[in-house]
Amino acid sequence: MxxxxxxxxxxxxxxxxxxxxxxxxxxxxxxxxxxxxxxxxxxxxxxxxxxxxxxxxxxxxxxxxxxxxxxxLKLFALAHRHPPMRRLVAQAMPHLRAFTRRSLQACHLAVFDRGRVVVIAQVESPGYYGLSIRVGATVGLYNTGSGHVLLAFRSPAERALMAAEYERTVDDTGEPGHVADRLVQVRARGYEAVPSWQTAGVHNLSAPVLGPDGSAIAALTCPYLAPLNQPTAPDMPQTIHLLLEAAGAISALMGGPASAAGDPAGG
CATH class of the missing domain: 1.10.10.10 (Winged helix-like DNA-binding domain superfamily/Winged helix DNA-binding domain)
Structure with missing residues (x-):
């Protein structure tokens, strides 16, 4: 035959x-x-x-x-129920470790999965201090750097679906009014840098890991703590640069573009 x-x-x-x-x-x-x-x-x-x-x-x-x-958008929803987590984590971990060694900061990788923003990998700071989030923890969509990045680097239709799934899952009251303008800024510069809503003294630094179509499949986030009495430790601008390098390298492994900036329309 x-x-x-x-x-x-x-x-x-x-x-x-x-x-x-x-x-x-x-x-x-x-x-x-x-x-x-x-x-x-x-x-x-x-x-x-x-x-x-x-x-x-x-x-x-x-x-x-x-x-x-x-x-x-049902096919979109189905496609994101079982993203290739294992491959993403395996490809990303060497770059997460390299980032922590160079920045002396902790970092984690988060994805939007079935209505939740979930931490799927993390590496602690190699120094004496650092803020880490455990694998499996869920974080906010509207009030975290990870959430902003995951929303900013998606189409308007995808953002609407993500918001609906998130609110249904966590019983949220809805998207804060300022977030839409913020997402335009995040998309234009290619990353998020904002004081933490949860922990004093911490800045959320977050960059997108992009797939082949330029959409965010994950957010690489550093809960940045300003170093004291460490003159050789990278400052915040230097840490952002290192974070973008790491996110770009992971994006390239996923078949995406290495740079995220450049679309102020956010669409």
């Missing part, structure tokens, strides 16, 4: 039809009518009617007032 014959033997026509529709709509802005979908897929409208109906009922496709069909 040839490879082609073996492939045909295990065909699932209904599944193929549904995937064809999803892949077609993924490349179209503004959606398509049932007739346009049928024509593009070289099928009759009756052939795809039931499949469209099921995709709408399951929430993968939405139907507009003009009888056009377009993808919802």
């Amino acid at each position: 040839t490879a082609v014959d073996d492939t045909e033997r295990y065909r699932a026509p209904a599944l193929d039809k549904g995937l064809d529709i999803l892949e077609l709509l993924a490349d179209i802005e503004g959606g398509l009518t049932q007739a346009e979908i049928a024509k593009a897929l070289q099928r009759t409208p009756n052939e795809i009617y039931r499949m469209l109906d099921r995709l709408v009922r399951r929430g993968y496709v939405g139907r507009t007032d003009g009888d056009r069909y377009e993808l919802t």
Whole structure:
């Protein structure tokens, strides 16, 4: 039996039809009518009617007032329920360790996963002092450097979905009014640097780890403590530079761009 014959033997026509529709709509802005979908897929409208109906009922496709069909954000949500955490952590850890050695500060890696901002890796400061957050801890989306970076380097539609999932998960009261303007600034400069809302004397320094499409798949964050009586220790600007270098190196390993700055529109 040839490879082609073996492939045909295990065909699932209904599944193929549904995937064809999803892949077609993924490349179209503004959606398509049932007739346009049928024509593009070289099928009759009756052939795809039931499949469209099921995709709408399951929430993968939405139907507009003009009888056009377009993808919802459900596929985006599914894709982010099981991100490749193990590979990300394995690739990132050498750079986290190098950053802590050079900066004399602690750092951690956080991702947005199923409605929560979760710390998935951390390395303590090699010096006598440092602030570390345990792996598995959840942090705020709106009041942390990690949260700001994860929001800033996503599209407006993705941010809306993240906000809805986060609020549903943690019973939050909603996005603070100042955050939207702040995200524009974060996106433009390529990182966040802000006094901690939780701990006095700490600054949240956070840079994005970018995927192939330029979106943040993680935030590399340093809870920066200003060194006293240590003239050789990096200051905050130097630490930010080291953080951006580390985040850029991890981004390159993930197939993303090495630099995050340059899109003031935040879209």
